[in-house]
Amino acid sequence: MRKREIVIGIAAALSIALFLSPFASSWPDGLEKVAKDLGFIEKGEGAEVLKAPIPDYKFPGLESEGISTALSGTIGTLAMFGIGFGVARLLRRKGQ
């Protein structure tokens, strides 16, 4: 990939995270819906083993849900680029 293509790729991912994520459907996903319909959704309530820093993509202390989601998306997208790139480089080095 050329530098320009890498920048375009990251920009595309960032725009999705920043501009589209606040408009994502808030309906339950497939598994949640099935869990509700079949009556086992409450099994997951309060069962969290770990307290994540940004639970459900909502920044603690941020009022607006849209801004919160967009911010989570932006940070997550940039971090995932770093993680993916870093893991790939490690794999490349080990594989040689």
Place this chain on the structure above:
Amino acid sequence: MHIPDGFLSTTTWVSAWTVSAGGLGCCLRTAGRAMQDRMVPLMGVLSAFIFAAQMINFPVMGGTSGHLLGGVLAAVLLGPWAGAVVIACVLIFQCLVFQDGGLTSLGANILNMALVGTVGGYFLYRLVTKLLGGQKGIVTGAVLAAWFSVVAAASLCALELAISGTSPLGLVLPAMVVVHAVIGIGEGMVTGLIVSFILKTRPDLIYRGQGTGVRVQGEEPEYGKAEGGLDEKA
């Protein structure tokens, strides 16, 4: 279909952790051998893109939503092993930072989506590309495999819920398969669109078997040019 904590029995999630740790270890080893320099930035961009796309839930029938899984997309571009590593990284990150999917159920989520969905989906993709050949084969294979990856992961998820005693298999399996058969159509469409776009603009970015970018026997000669021009572009 990120399973949260509490849905799986201890035996089930411990077993799933064991199987997926072993499977992911195999993927990392094989991916290391198949990794080429040109794939390094692509893996970064794809990880970022799949994470962002997984945030976009689109509405499907009956008050349900779904989002892209991205496993087959990753595998078509990076191969099945690195593709599975990308999905596993996304799942681990979502679990630890955003509490999207439980920590106990992380093993099951990796098993369903990164291993069975992505690697399994890739082999269906290869089968279709071999049967049909050409660009049409690549796009058709990607679309079918993307749909299959979502349904396969959902079926396995239902099986794990049933083994855990959370819900009887006769109820949870058809319910999960029906919903995800619809969500899978979205997966197939998005994957197909992106793969056709890449085929038109940078066909050399499509993964073609292990090794050093040497064309696998039986591949279409029309890509010869793109493959040859790879080093100058990289």
